[in-house]
Amino acid sequence: xxxxxxxxxxxxxxxxxxxxxxxxxxxxxxxxxxxxxxxxxxxxxxxxxxxxxxxxxxxxxxxxxxxxxxxxxxxxxxxxxxxxxxxxxxxxxxxxxxxxxxxxxxxxxxxxxxxxxxxxxxxxxxxxxxxxxxxxxxxxxxxxxxxxxxxxxxxxxxxxxxxxxxxxxxxxxxxxxxxxxxxxxxxxxxxxxxxxxxxxxxxxxxxxxxxxxxxxxxxxxxxxxxxxxxxxxxxxxxxxxxxxxxxxxxxxxxxxxxxxxxxxxxxxxxxxxxxxxxxxxxxxxxxxxxxxxxxxxxxxxxxxx
Amino acid sequence: xxxxxxxxxxxxxxxxxxxxxxxxxxxxxxxxxxxxxxxxxxxxxxxxxxxxxxxxxxxxxxxxxxxxxxxxxxxxxxxxxxxxxxxxxxxxxxxxxxxxxxxxxxxxxxxxxxxxxxxxxxxxxxxxxxxxxxxxxxxxxxxxxxxxxxxxxxxxxxxxxxxxxxxxxxxxxxxxxxxxxxxxxxxxxxxxxxxxxxxxxxxxxxxxxxxxxxxxxxxxxxxxxxxxxxxxxxxxxxxxxxxxxxxxxxxxxxxxxxxxxxxxxxxxxxxxxxxxxxxxxxxxxxxxxxxxxxxxxxxxxxxxx
Numbered sequence: 001x002x003x004x005x006x007x008x009x010x011x012x013x014x015x016x017x018x019x020x021x022x023x024x025x026x027x028x029x030x031x032x033x034x035x036x037x038x039x040x041x042x043x044x045x046x047x048x049x050x051x052x053x054x055x056x057x058x059x060x061x062x063x064x065x066x067x068x069x070x071x072x073x074x075x076x077x078x079x080x081x082x083x084x085x086x087x088x089x090x091x092x093x094x095x096x097x098x099x100x101x102x103x104x105x106x107x108x109x110x111x112x113x114x115x116x117x118x119x120x121x122x123x124x125x126x127x128x129x130x131x132x133x134x135x136x137x138x139x140x141x142x143x144x145x146x147x148x149x150x151x152x153x154x155x156x157x158x159x160x161x162x163x164x165x166x167x168x169x170x171x172x173x174x175x176x177x178x179x180x181x182x183x184x185x186x187x188x189x190x191x192x193x194x195x196x197x198x199x200x201x202x203x204x205x206x207x208x209x210x211x212x213x214x215x216x217x218x219x220x221x222x223x224x225x226x227x228x229x230x231x232x233x234x235x236x237x238x239x240x241x242x243x244x245x246x247x248x249x250x251x252x253x254x255x256x257x258x259x260x261x262x263x264x265x266x267x268x269x270x271x272x273x274x275x276x277x278x279x280x281x282x283x284x285x286x287x288x289x290x291x292x293x294x295x296x297x298x299x300x301x302x303x304x305x
Numbered sequence: 306x307x308x309x310x311x312x313x314x315x316x317x318x319x320x321x322x323x324x325x326x327x328x329x330x331x332x333x334x335x336x337x338x339x340x341x342x343x344x345x346x347x348x349x350x351x352x353x354x355x356x357x358x359x360x361x362x363x364x365x366x367x368x369x370x371x372x373x374x375x376x377x378x379x380x381x382x383x384x385x386x387x388x389x390x391x392x393x394x395x396x397x398x399x400x401x402x403x404x405x406x407x408x409x410x411x412x413x414x415x416x417x418x419x420x421x422x423x424x425x426x427x428x429x430x431x432x433x434x435x436x437x438x439x440x441x442x443x444x445x446x447x448x449x450x451x452x453x454x455x456x457x458x459x460x461x462x463x464x465x466x467x468x469x470x471x472x473x474x475x476x477x478x479x480x481x482x483x484x485x486x487x488x489x490x491x492x493x494x495x496x497x498x499x500x501x502x503x504x505x506x507x508x509x510x511x512x513x514x515x516x517x518x519x520x521x522x523x524x525x526x527x528x529x530x531x532x533x534x535x536x537x538x539x540x541x542x543x544x545x546x547x548x549x550x551x552x553x554x555x556x557x558x559x560x561x562x563x564x565x566x567x568x569x570x571x572x573x574x575x576x577x578x579x580x581x582x583x584x585x586x587x588x589x590x591x592x593x594x595x596x597x598x599x600x601x602x603x604x605x606x607x608x609x610x
Contacts, residue, residue, distance in 0.1 A: 033581065047580045058580065174559040174568075237572070244549035245559065254479040254550065261581045263479075267542070269579065273572040275352045275363065276338065 001120060001194045003086065006110045007063060009198075010090045013108070013205045014061045017092065018046050020209055021059075024216060027052035030059070035259055040066040041086075045262045049269070053220045056095045058265035063088035069113070070256045079121060083113035089126070090205070091249070093266040094212070099232035100222040102132035102139070102180070102215060103239065105266070106208040107249070108201050122194070124201040125187035127162065128208050129170050130215075131180030131239060133232045134284055135292030139215045140181050144298040147184050150207035154200050162186045167295040172242050178293050179242045183211070231285050233272040240267055306425060306499045308391065311415045312368060314503075315395045318413070318510045319366045322397065323351050325514055326364075329521060332357035335364070340564055345371040346391075350567045354574070358525045361400045363570035368393035374418070375561045385426060388418035394431075395510070396554070398571040399517070404537035405527040407437035407444070407485070407520060408544065410571070411513040412554070413506050427499070429506040430492040432467065433513050434475050435520075436485030436544060438537040439589055440597030444520045445486050449603040452489050455512035459505050467491045472600040477547050483598050484547045488516070536590050538577040545572055 018030045028051035036042040043062030048054055065086040074081045089109030096103070108126035130143045144163070151158035166185035171178050184204060189197045243250045243266050253263040279285035323335045333356035341347040348367030353359055370391040379386045394414030401408070413431035435448050449468070456463035471490035476483050489509060494502045548555050548571050558568040584590035 045580075049580065056580070174565045240545060240576075241549060241569075244546060245556070251550070260479045264546075264578065265580050267578040269577060271545075271576045271578075273569065273574055273576075275350075275354065275361070275570050276566045 001112070001122065003110075003112060006198060006201075007088055009202055009205070010061055010063075010088055010108065010110075013090050014044070014046065014059055017090075017209060018048075018057075018059050020213065021054065021057050021094065022048065024213065024220075025051035025053045025057075028054075030057070033262075035262070037062075037064050037259070039257070040064060043259065043262060045259075045265060047265060051097075053096055053098070053101070053216065054094060055097045056265075056269045057092070058094075058262075059090065059092040060262050060265065061088075061090050062259075062262070073252075073256075080113045083115045083121065085111065085113040087111045091266075095236070095268045096216065096220070098220055098222055099133045099224050099228040100219040102130045103236075103268075104128065104130050104208075104212045106205070106212075108205045110198075110201065123188045123190045124197045125189065126201055126204050127166055127183060127185035128204065128211065129166055129180050129183040129185070130212070131235075132292060133235050133288065134228065135181075135288050136219075139218070140292065140298045142214060143181065143183060143211050146207050146211035148299060150184065150203045150211075151200075153203065154196070158200075159184075170242065172238060172246070174245070175238065175241070177238070177289060178295060179238060181292055181298070182295065230272065231279075233268075233270055234274055234277060235288070236268040236271045237273045240271055243267065306417070306427065308415075308417060311503060311506075312393055314507055314510070315366055315368075315393055315413065315415075319349070319351065319364055319395050322395075322514060323353075323362075323364050325518065326359065326362050326399065327353065329518065329525075330356035330358045330362075333359075335362070338567075340567070342367075342369050342564070344562070345369060348564065348567060350564075350570060352570060356402075358401055358403070358406070358521065359399060360402045361570075361574045362397070363399075363567075364395065364397040365567050365570065366393075366395050367564075367567070378557075378561075385418050388420045388426065390416065390418040392416045396571075400541070400573045401521065401525070403525055403527055404438045404529050404533040405524040407435045408541075408573075409433065409435050409513075409517045411510070413510040415503075415506065428493045428495040429502045430494065431506055431509050432471055432488060432490035433509065433516065434471055434485050434488040434490070435517070436540075437597060438540050438593065439533065440486075440593050441524075444523070445597065445603045447519060448486065448488060448516050451512050451516035453604060455489065455508045455516075456505075458508065459501070463505075464489075475547065477543060477551070479550070480543065480546070482543070482594060483600060484543060486597055486603070487600065535577065536584075538573075538575055539579055539582060540593070541573040541576045542578045545576055548572065 022029055028048055030046040030048045033045045041064035046059045048057040067084055069080055069085050091107040093105045106128035110124050112120050112122040114120045148159040162184040163182060166182040169185045250263055327334055333353055335351040335353045338350045346369035351364045353362040372389055374385055374390050396412040398410045411433035415429050417425050417427040419425045453464040467489040471487040474490045555568055
């Protein structure tokens with residue numbers, strides 16, 4: 001198991017994604033913050049703010065390690081106790097200006113816990129998901145087509161399994177509402193072997209830009225007014241609610257003394273809450289929740305394009 | 306134990322507070338929403354939006370009851386299992402426009418669980434706390450002087466105990482930062498007897514307006530610009546972080562199928578997050594965290610005015 005290759009892949013992925021997003025934005029570049037974790041490791045947070053296309057794009061790389069996992073991590077996995085651990089990943093959230101461009105999130109990560117004389121315990125996790133404000137059938141189909149392509153070399157059932165996991169995970173129970181139109185979510189992946197699991201994580205990482213960029217390009221110059229902007233700002237509240245109430249990575253990070261500013265880079269720069277807001281029935285705003293945010297098989301037509 | 310008197314007090318309190326805030330605002334009135342809880346009970350949510358003084362003021366009354374408490378409520382209090390319960394309270398959060406006027410929160414509540422042939426199990430809880438954006442010594446002293454006055458008839462140690470509990474409770478661990486300058490917080494109060502505990506809850510409820518209104522009056526016409534407004538919007542992010550990550554009432558409400566819109570009425574109507582923002586050292590913005598948000602005895606000078 002060559003952990004350095006995982007590390008190198010993740011750092012390269014951060015570079016690739018930030019370069020590409022920067023090129024699309026055209027107006028503003030990413031600023032980098034390197035930071036150390038006092039208990040071991042550190043990271044590099046890259047943020048682009050107030051661009052032409054992106055209101056905020058945050059792409060984090062981190063690698064943390066230590067002699068002891070926090071109690072919260074070993075409570076459900078006692079086999080991890082007393083092991084040295086190393087966790088690394090790239091995590092990103094993109095909040096565009098234009099309400100017709102969806103917010104996107106991606107994450108790929110690797111965890112390993114070692115002990116002299118014993119086999120390492122390791123797994124990969126990650127995925128990506130899309131959160132539109134205004135729905136477009138073609139965007140949803142494209143996003144899921146690329147999601148499926150990322151999975152196809154790894155078996156017929158892979159896309160369906162991780163698509164379902166994504167729908168289940170990114171769900172706001174207090175709203176009875178999915179966060180977005182889904183994508184892929186996987187965790188605890190340690191089969192069939194390190195090489196194949198690593199290859200799958202790379203495939204997910206590599207398919208994020210092909211999934212997202214065409215959708216950004218298609219809508220970044222769409223005309224919009226105050227109505228669409230207000231709706232976007234209102235819907236961003238759901239993003240905050242999900243990340244602060246449910247997201248395991250966010251809560252674990254905050255509770256375990258992670259770097260707060262890097263963790264909360266996922267939160268949108270401007271958000272509105274409006275008591276008891278209901279979109280007008282039949283409007284594009286109502287269609288978001290009535291149609292697009294209903295979990296469905298976006299590729300039901302069966303094309304494998 | 307006359308539960309209807311508690312109910313009546315709480316409904317009257319909602320009326321008194323909304324009338325007074327409406328009079329101060331002068332421009333906009335509260336809208337009322339009555340709602341039913343399918344499993345038993347209901348409430349009345351009153352919201353004032355886009356007023357002259359208040360950007361959003363939400364004052365909730367609710368009374369819920371049922372035959373069985375959720376598992377999460379009985380896990381730590383097995384003596385409650387199998388009892389009929391009744392819970393009622395008033396909860397409010399006020400978000401003013403002017404960044405020089407602090408946000409305030411107050412809550413008073415009563416819980417009782419009954420079973421034929423056994424003594425009822427009951428307690429009162431509540432408190433109020435203040436979250437300024439720009440600090441003023443006189444405001445902090447006034448707020449805590451009224452807090453102390455609310456407690457004084459009930460014993461010498463009461464203010465200090467509930468002031469400390471408030472400082473401990475309204476604390477963002479991931480920021481190492483208190484939410485505001487505190488006030489009072491109490492819970493599980495069932496001594497020395499029902500009448501006295503009820504009287505204390507009423508005293509807290511009755512002292513909220515005398516604590517808050519003079520501060521609103523003092524600053525509602527203070528001049529401010531984009532800088533102060535932006536700082537207020539940024540700091541409101543802390544309010545969201547606290548309520549969604551830590552606040553037990555919010556999380557219990559969301560998890561137990563409470564009315565989401567009434568629970569999340571506490572969230573500010575407009576919020577900003579800004580990656581790694583640091584106020585200029587020595588500025589009024591830095592003074593907020595460096596001085597005002599450091600827990601302290603605001604009445605140390607010893608006056609009992």
